[in-house]
Amino acid sequence: MDQLIQLVEATQAVTDFPHIQPGDTVRIQLKVIEGEKERLQAFEGVVISDRGAGGSKTITVRKISHGVGVERIIPVNSPNIESVTVLKHGKARRAKLFYLRKRTGKAALKVKERKVVEKA
Numbered sequence: 422m423d424q425l426i427q428l429v430e431a432t433q434a435v436t437d438f439p440h441i442q443p444g445d446t447v448r449i450q451l452k453v454i455e456g457e458k459e460r461l462q463a464f465e466g467v468v469i470s471d472r473g474a475g476g477s478k479t480i481t482v483r484k485i486s487h488g489v490g491v492e493r494i495i496p497v498n499s500p501n502i503e504s505v506t507v508l509k510h511g512k513a514r515r516a517k518l519f520y521l522r523k524r525t526g527k528a529a530l531k532v533k534e535r536k537v538v539e540k541a
Contacts, residue, residue, distance in 0.1 A: 427475070438497055441480060443468050443518050444511025444532045449482065449495060450503040461503055464493055467511065467530055469518040483521060485529050490522060510535045 441447060448465040466484030469492070473479055478497040483490060495502070511532035521529060 429476075431475075439505055439507050441468055441471065441505070441507060442510075442513065443470055443516060444513030444535075445507055446509040446511065446530075446532075447482060448506045448508055450505075451495075452501045452503055464495075465508070466491075466493075467518070467521065467532060469521055470516070490529065510537045 445468045446466070447468055448463055450461045450463055453460055453462045464482060464484065466482040468480050469483045470481040471478065472481075476498050479494050480497065481492055481494050483492045485491070509532075512535035513532060518532070521532075524531075
């Protein structure tokens with residue numbers, strides 16, 4: 422049974438999704454359907470967690486909008502994702518950054534930047 426699930430997930434997996442870790446700042450272009458019209462909406466924030474693997478992998482992105490913290494859980498394999506751009510690679514020392522929820526103002530999104538070495 423597990424082999425069958427893995428086979429189905431392998432055929433439906435998104436391959437062009439960039440490598441994202443908690444602490445990274447990302448901009449995700451999402452398709453939003455309003456009535457009969459469809460438009461793109463950008464959601465830009467810090468990845469505070471990722472969970473699951475394969476077809477059930479999700480990331481939680483947090484941003485501050487007009488002084489209020491907004492979190493969105495985004496399935497990686499969602500057909501509503503148009504594009505994902507990594508703006509900054511953050512240096513996080515833990516897997517879940519839920520402590521950012523308690524911070525306010527500029528400190529709420531402050532994560533040290535990590536240097537990324539591109540493999541040629």
